[in-house]
Amino acid sequence: MKDEKQRQQLYTDEYFEKGHILLKIWQTIVAIFGWLCVFIPLVITITSFWAAYNPKIPHIWSYDEGIFEIKFIAVILLFSFAMASLFAVSMTLIQNRRRDRLVEQWPTFNPINQKKRENELGKFMDERFGPKDFRENVRYYEVQPEQNLDTDQIKSIYKKSNLDDLG
CATH class of the missing domain: 1.10.287 (Helix Hairpins)
Structure with missing residues (x-):
């Protein structure tokens, strides 16, 4: 169980671990100094701007x-x-x-017909160019002139299978 928790932990922060007192003191001092560098100019600017309309407000510059x-x-x-x-x-x-x-x-295609189309097209490609895993893993394949597809050959495959409608 402990090994699984260690694998799940993606980052660590020594500040929140036990020990590391000097690190905690140093990082706390740096954080406080950083916040003072934000708040002091902000307070000076706000009080100086406010003092321009109410002279009773103490301000550093005017x-x-x-x-x-x-x-x-x-x-x-x-x-x-x-x-x-x-x-x-x-x-x-x-x-x-x-x-x-x-x-x-309404969707512009019928998901059931879409799956049938994919199956028909897969069968056609298997017959024409070889099995799917061969096509996807071969480095070089030269298409013979008789293997080229006609312009509307895929559409005719769909018509032959009655899958040419859009919905």
Whole structure:
């Protein structure tokens, strides 16, 4: 049972295993530092932008260019979100219409006749070019002129077997 579990496990992480205290401490410090590098600039930017409208809010910087840049980025992001949403909604509607139109249509072939066609065609190919495993495994095969197929030969095989209808 244990051997089977080891085969099923596709990856390991020493952080979650017993022991490895120094590794856990180091990776935790790096993770905390990474999150601080995300949150500190975010807090500074939000408080500085908020302080432009409410001077009671403590802030680190108050440059007009910075406030204008934040507004500009917000407009760009809002426009991008609107375009992405418009695209996603329109593609969803188009795909749903297409799926409804195709799924509700009757199949254009009869699966039972399709299997019969495959069998008839397989028999014909076996007679004309040899057994299936020979055809699939031979490296080089030269087709003789009398083995060439006529333009409508497959259609005539289907007609002979009464399999020429589409449904």
